[in-house]
Amino acid sequence: MKAYFLIIGFFMFFSGIAFSQSLNSVSEKEKKYLQHYFLAEKYKAIDEIKKAQIEYEICIKENPKESAPFFELSKIYLSLGGFDLAKEYIMEAKRLCPTNVWYLYALIEIYGKTYEFNKQVEVWEDLIQIDKFNNMYYIEATYCYMNLGLFKKALKIVQRAEKNISKNENLTILKSEIYQRENKIERSIEIILNAHKNNPNNLNYLKKLSELYILKSEYVLANEVYTKILDIEPENPTALLASFKIFQTQSLLAQEIDVFLQIFNSSRITKEQKIDILFEIFSDNKKIERYKNHIPKVLDKCILSYPDEFMFYVVLADYKLLHNDLVGALKNYTNAISYGLKDKLVYEKILHINLVNNNLEDVIFYSDQAIEYYSFNPIFYYYKAVALIYKSQYKESNKILIKGLEYTLENPTLESEIYALLGDNYNKLGDHERSDKFYDLALSVNPDFVLVLNNYSYYLSLRGGGVNLLKAEKMILKCLKLTEDNPQPSYIDTYAWVLFQQGKSSKDLNIQLEKYNLSKKMMNLCFEQGGDSSVMYDHYGDVLFELNDLNGAKEKWEEALKKDQGNQQIEKKLNQF
Secondary structure, three states, X not given: OHHHHHHHHHHHHOOHHHHHHHHOOOOHHHXXXXXXXXXXXXXXXXXXXXXXXXXXXXXXXXXXXXXXXXXXXXXXXXXOOOHHHXXXXXXXXXXXXXXXXXHHHHHHHHHHHOOOHHHHHHHHHHHHXXXXXXHHHHHHHHHHHHHOOOHHHXXXXXXXXXXXXXXXXHHHHHHHHHHHHOOOHHHHHHHXXXXXXXXXXXXXXXXXXXXXXXXXXXXXXXXXXXXXXXXXXXXXXXXXXXXXXXXXXXXXXXXXXXXXXXXXXXXXXXXXXXXXXXXXXXXXHHHHHHHOOOHHHHHXXXXXXXXXXXXXXXXXXXXXXXXXXXXXXXXXXXHHHHOOOOXXXXXXXXXXXXXXXXXXXXXXXXXXXXXXXXXXXXXXXXXXXXXXXXXXXXXXXXXXXXXXXXXXXXXXXXXXXXHXXXXXXXXXXXXXXXXXXXXHHHHHHOOOOHHHHHHHHHHHHHHOOHHHHHHHHHHHHHHHHHOOOOOOHHHHHHHXXXXXXXXXXXXXXXXXXXXXXXXXHHHHHHHHOXXXXXXXXXXXXXXXXXXXXXXXXXXXXXXXXXXXXXXXXXXXXXXXX
């Protein structure tokens, strides 16, 4: 920027007095230029880009031969995505000061943004002309030519660098990469081997050589190289990780396990790399089986080394769950959550295990926590509602279920299940109108929902009445049809009870007898299929009593009372004898 650039630097370090004194040494036109330039820099510093832009443009009007404002405007337009204008301004800056390397770097950046790689390499060539001893310029120019597929030109650049700077490690590897990109692997290997002979302990040569052997699928040779690397540097991360992959490829289990343990004992392998390996293993059941004797110890070590890394707790929890250790799985899933994990699937696992173990307060606690992070996910409302049902808090459960319904648009299965729970809840509350409404909604979403078909049918049968019983019979018959390949005693019991209630509601003795006998037949089938509940025995007793089989009825009621001691209704029936 000639003298002006130096003067501005002076102003930035000294007082306003020095600034005014310096201005006295230049012309009025130069003063005006400097004032606007300084103001532009001030606006740029406080991120007032539009104002800075205006001041730089005034600078250009005042002194169009000064390159710095063109450079600054180019940077502004580049930041705004105006690549054409950015290019226009930087080209003018370069014209005014062709050897300014910062201008050339800026031009390279712009050409990269506009994918003009052929022009980008020309600028690197210009930089080489400016400084033929700068190693970086040759390397960047070489990669540019390689990316353009101009391998001969790339090789010439390297040869020029070797002539002007002398051979070095970077240039040797670069030359090898040129032949590698040309798919001349043997020549690439030859270059590295020659360099290795002169410097046998150079790790970069060894790493490159192993990479080339892997490209040729020469895994034995590659592993020999990795062994050399590990001899020189026992915990070299590249060598450990690569040899692990090779042993996996070759199915050399003993060696694979050995390197696996080395990796997890090494402080140089990052926790992220260790997590990646564990996830790879857990993606394949066969691999889990291979490592089953080592996974717990490895994970315990990882947790000791990284106690606040939640992913290790997740992997250990998954392992515990896989081996049906629900307590251990739950402990580690909750640890993961406590260390900051907010994962939907982990929350679902926590809720499921707690529900299975009847930890209702924990279900409610973690449901609330999950809802806080995933307020649009209905599954967490569902879990909380179920826990409240188990606590007989039906009204509170209904509130949660209604809220969850807002987010089930893309999940019809869960939508129908929520409707079903609402139907159950309102039935328990004695609100049959709402109960029927939600059962009907559940079946409108999923007409083959066997649990609803059974429950709805049974509850209608308890209320009696011709219309209710006809609807109940229709639903339970559909339920039985849907489950004929896997008969369920409880569904058969429901059908038997519907038949029994039809008999009770009829005034025709012949119809009564017909229905009771059909009901008896279904009850026999129910027990043949494994039925063994107090309710089933109670129902069977009622059927036999109506058929005047008093001894049979007494026997079934006694069995019912054994399974539900203290049931007053059954005791009342037995007191008749």
